[in-house]
Amino acid sequence: MSQQAAIAFQILQSVFVVIAAPLLTGWVNQCRAWLQNRSAPSILLPYYTLAKLFHKDAVIAHNASRLFHLTPYILFGCMWLAAGIVPVLATGLPFTPAADIIALVGVFALARVFSALAAMDTGTSFGGLGARREMLIGFLAEPAMLMTLFTAAFISGSTQLTTIVDTLAHREFAIHPGLAFAAAAFLMVLLAENARIPIDNPATHLELTMVHEAMILEYSARHLALIEWAMAIKLFAYMTIGIALFLPWGIAGAGDWPALPLAIAALLVKLAAGGAGLALIETLFAKLRLFLAPEFLSSAFLLAVLGMLTHFLTRA
Amino acid sequence: MSSSLPLITLVVGAALGWLAAGLLGVMIPRRGAARGLFLLGALGGLAIAVLGLMAVWQPAEQLTLPLGLPDLPFHLRLDPLAGFFLMLLGGVSAGISVYAAGYFREETGGRLALICLQYHVFLASMAFVILADDAYLFMVAWETMALSSYFLVITDHKLPANRSAGFLYLLIAHLGAISILLCFGVMNGGHGDYTFEALRAARLTPQWSSVAFLLAFFGFGAKAGMIPLHAWLPEAHPAAPSPVSALMSGVMLKTAIYGMVRVIYDLIGGVRWEWGMGVLAIGAGTTLFGVLYALMQHDLKRLLAYHSVENIGIILLGLGMSMVFIGSGHGAAGALGLIAALYHTLNHAVFKGLLFLGAGSILHSTGQRNLNHMGGLIHGMPQTAFYFLVGALAISALPPLNGFVSEWLTFQTALQAPILQNDSVRSLLPLFAATLALAGALTAMCFVKVYGIAFLGRPREARHAAHAAAAGGDAGGWERCGMAWLAAGCCILGLFPVTLLLTLNRVSVSITRAGLSDAALQSNWLWLVPTAPAQASYSPIIFLVVIFSVTLLTFFLVRRFYHGRIRHADPWDCGFPEQTPRMQDSADAFGQPIRHVFGPVYLMQRHLPGPDDAAPRYSLKIEDRHWRWLYLPVARLAEFASSKIALLQQGRISIYLMYSFLTLIALLVFVR
Structure with a gap:
């Protein structure tokens, strides 16, 4: 495998994720509409929405500072970076050693902090409310997320996502009961971090319930488009982290061109199934009260800890 | 040389x-x-x-x-x-x-x-x-x-x-x-030689060396501000002038860490893993206590003081892990823990110094320490706002700044847990890492609160806004120089960690005779590798370059394909036109979810206005529990004892002469 091929793979993957991310969002929306007996919008609707937003005039509050203007770009950059770290199509990409799973969690935290700051920038009561709730969910989800990732790290003896995936995918088949707990915990974190039911509802603007939407209330046009797009990439990145950790089979090595079609096909199948599962969860469950979120996420944390302890016990 | x-x-x-x-x-x-x-x-x-x-x-x-x-x-x-x-x-x-x-x-x-x-x-x-x-x-x-x-x-x-x-x-x-x-x-x-x-x-028996460890740990811990001896920090830091608070919090607390490392690792020697567990327990408690109380503060300098308590806890977590590993005979992992702790010591000195200086500039410009009266300072003091943002991101352990590097190293130390033989210790170490993760995320929340309320939004009190404008806005030239120096420190320590890693490895070798693995030492300046490249690596420079270039690329792509028209308007009022700046979140409101989730931690006195109060008042008072169960009983005991001892003091010279006489008699009888 040559260096050029690996770099080509890196660029290919990054561009692929950015382009394909809204498709996943569209697919989840479509599945949810079917499950709820509504006639489904086109799977391409997120692209149309982005195009529409990019054509509009931006309206910005008088007292918004430079931070408010910059945040959508920073968010997009963070998510793009995350898309480059996660082994979506291939392992061993040249950029992956620059940031491991802890740094990945750090990237998401960076994005969260900036979006919360931007929400408080215009000085409306909704912005502050959204920022406060988002940070609440963030500090509950982050330890659970790290514990989940640590379980995988203990199993593979590394915090590099690419090494973890190699260990889990390419070595002899072994059952890790710890991973089952970790997978459940990860799913709960994924729902919370991506503003999904039962923690948040992306389809509502009801002030009592909204979290993420309250934060971006002041954004419009291109800024809003970038934020929506970044959110789509975030969902895509989380789904692919889950796939990489718990269902890694079929992934290609960097520069391994013949394996690429299979890797893309496997990824699409897994993402389609994952998206449908997400829609199913969003249909089956109701949104929790905000102050039940700590219970939800602390059970995610406990599951992750259980997973880690199970790993220690079964290994001994 | x-x-x-x-x-x-x-x-x-x-x-x-x-x-x-x-x-x-x-x-x-x-x-x-x-x-x-x-x-x-x-x-x-x-x-x-x-x-x-x-x-x-x-x-x-x-x-x-x-x-x-x-x-x-x-x-x-x-x-x-x-x-x-x-x-x-x-x-x-x-x-x-x-x-x-x-x-x-x-x-x-x-x-x-x-x-x-x-x-x-x-x-x-x-x-x-x-x-x-x-x-x-x-x-x-x-x-x-x-x-x-x-x-x-x-x-x-x-x-x-x-x-x-x-x-x-x-x-x-x-x-x-x-x-x-x-x-x-x-x-x-008892040798009489105190060099x-x-x-x-001197070779101590295990019991005596443990006694010496406990005395050193609590002695230096009192200066460092670990619980339960932290009570002076949130009182003394707001009282002192800001550069002094910066010096005390940034540097003086670190002399206590120095003393701890010097005495425990170097002078007592023979570090035991049980000591490490004790340090870890206190460190975890200190970390969580510090950040949870920081979230409840609305006095900026008090809040920063509680964050110093938290960061001392993080340093103690690193030290404790290192003691556990060294005590169990794993020198390389122990060295990593020590390096993580010392790295965080330096990082905390830099960003906490910066934040206290920023607080001082705010105090100068607005005359305020109370966050609830601030708002919108970014418009009046943009440079201070920028430096403060660097400090806030650094203390929140966000990549690619320096706070992240030391927390990353601490996590990597915790991830060495599988090499330990003792099952319970092995399972406990990652839980201490989870404490660190929780504290890091809570710190991020706290600094979103500080920054969002002080610098962003609109001025909450019109009179203070006027005051800020009258005082000439941003900090003076020398003040900005000082802050820029420390902000640059945050960036350099975050971006070039390998240089410092090698420096600290040398410190570790000189103190514990254990250093990092060879694979870690062979890494070049670009790649931070604590153990082996396959296990973990982090490259802040590449990280920064990539995030910067993709953000820039996005910016230019949008610029290229977008017409760029912007209209300025009032913020959307959600159909309720009578909004005032006082309806923004206050510092206390921002902490409300924490009070809800961690209620039992606090001693709260809350007064909520009724629905038909003519003059509604809301008041909230949060006390440190340690005062009730530790400080006040000890103070009462001391007062009681001194009141009894005071009975000896009659103020008459004949009585004092009698005391001398009785003492002499007693000495003659018993000593001879």
Whole structure:
């Protein structure tokens, strides 16, 4: 495998994720509409929405500072970076050693902090409310997320996502009961971090319930488009982290061109199934009260800890 | 490398230079002179930082000064550990001194002369604490440090609150000092020789070495601000002038960490893993306590003080892990833990110094420490806002700044847990890492609160907004220089961690004779590798370059394909036109979810207005539980005991003569 091929793979993957991310969002929306007996919008609707937003005039509050203007770009950059770290199509990409799973969690935290700051920038009561709730969910989800990732790290003896995936995918088949707990915990974190039911509802603007939407209330046009797009990439990145950790089979090595079609096909199948599962969860469950979120996420944390302890016990 | 003068002489010279600057300040009580002396002090700091960094890479040097008592000269020693802490002291104090040159512009000449004296004595005493090579000089310097900082804390002694804060600080500092003194006594074991060399050579039984460990841990912990001895921090830091708070929180707490490492690793030696578990337990408690109470504060400097408590906890987590590993015979992992702790020590010094300086500039500009009265400061003081943002991101452990690197190293230490033999310890270590993760995320929330409420949004109180505009907005030139220096430190320590990793590895080897694995040492400047490249690596430079370039690429792509029309309007009022800036979140409102989730941690007194109150008031008072169960009972006990002892004091000379007489009789009877 040559260096050029690996770099080509890196660029290919990054561009692929950015382009394909809204498709996943569209697919989840479509599945949810079917499950709820509504006639489904086109799977391409997120692209149309982005195009529409990019054509509009931006309206910005008088007292918004430079931070408010910059945040959508920073968010997009963070998510793009995350898309480059996660082994979506291939392992061993040249950029992956620059940031491991802890740094990945750090990237998401960076994005969260900036979006919360931007929400408080215009000085409306909704912005502050959204920022406060988002940070609440963030500090509950982050330890659970790290514990989940640590379980995988203990199993593979590394915090590099690419090494973890190699260990889990390419070595002899072994059952890790710890991973089952970790997978459940990860799913709960994924729902919370991506503003999904039962923690948040992306389809509502009801002030009592909204979290993420309250934060971006002041954004419009291109800024809003970038934020929506970044959110789509975030969902895509989380789904692919889950796939990489718990269902890694079929992934290609960097520069391994013949394996690429299979890797893309496997990824699409897994993402389609994952998206449908997400829609199913969003249909089956109701949104929790905000102050039940700590219970939800602390059970995610406990599951992750259980997973880690199970790993220690079964290994001994 | 050969130089005509040994490094230690130069360091001592620079430290004496600080003393001289302080004395000059008293002799020439003029404002211009004091400013010059602060700048000179900053130069001295730079010199000490450079010399300290050089000392890390050289063999230890010793020096005996013919000062002190007749048969007890002062012994000094400059080894890699001392060199590292001198670098911290010099580097951070340089920024703070430059800031101080601009900060005290409203003080009268006489008061400024005193501040200049105390400030420089404080700096010099910290240098001698780090250089000391015998218990005698160490305690002299330690007490000078406590006293000079006490006088700095009560600079505004006309306010009773400041006087009582100073008293509390002095009290706890002395409790700690007694404990340290006893620790030296235990280590000495009655030989009468108190040089560190003799203490190092003394072999203690395991019981006595554990006693010495506990005494050192609590003695230095009192100064560092670990629970339950933290109570002085949130009182003393707001009372002191901001550069002094920065110096105390950024540097003085670190001398306590220095003392801990010096005494426990170097002098007592034979670190045991049980000690590590104790340190971890206290560290985890300190971390969570600090951040949870910080989230409840609306006084900016008090909030920062509680964050110092939290960060001391994080340092203790690193130290504890390192003790567990070293005590179990895993030198490389232990070295990693020690390096993580020392790295965080330096990081905390830099970003906490920066944040306290930023708080000082806000205080100057608005006259406010209360967050609930601020808002929208980013428009009036954009540069301070930028530096404060750097500090806030760094303390929130966000990549690619420095706070992230040390927390990352601490996580990596915890991930070495599988090599341990003991099952329960092995499962507990990752849970301490989870505590760290929780604390990191809570810190991020707290600094979103601080930054969002102070700098963003709209001014909450119209009169304070007017005040800020009248005071001339942004911080002065020297103040900005000081902040820029520390902000640059945050970036450099975050972006070039490998250089410091190698430096700290040398410190670790000199103290514990254990260093990192060879694979870790062979990594080049770009890749931070704590154990082996396959296990973990992190490259902040690549990280920054990629995130910067993709953000820029996005920006230009949008620019290229987008018409770029912008309309400015009022924020959307959600159909409710009578919104005022006072409807924004206040600092207390932002902490509300935390009060909900962690309710039992706090001692809360809340008064909610009823639905038909004519003049609705909302009040919330949060107390530290430690006061109820620890401090007040101890204070009452002390008062009771002294009231009983006071019965002996009759005030009549005949009674006192009788006491002497009875004592003599008793001595004759029993001793003979």
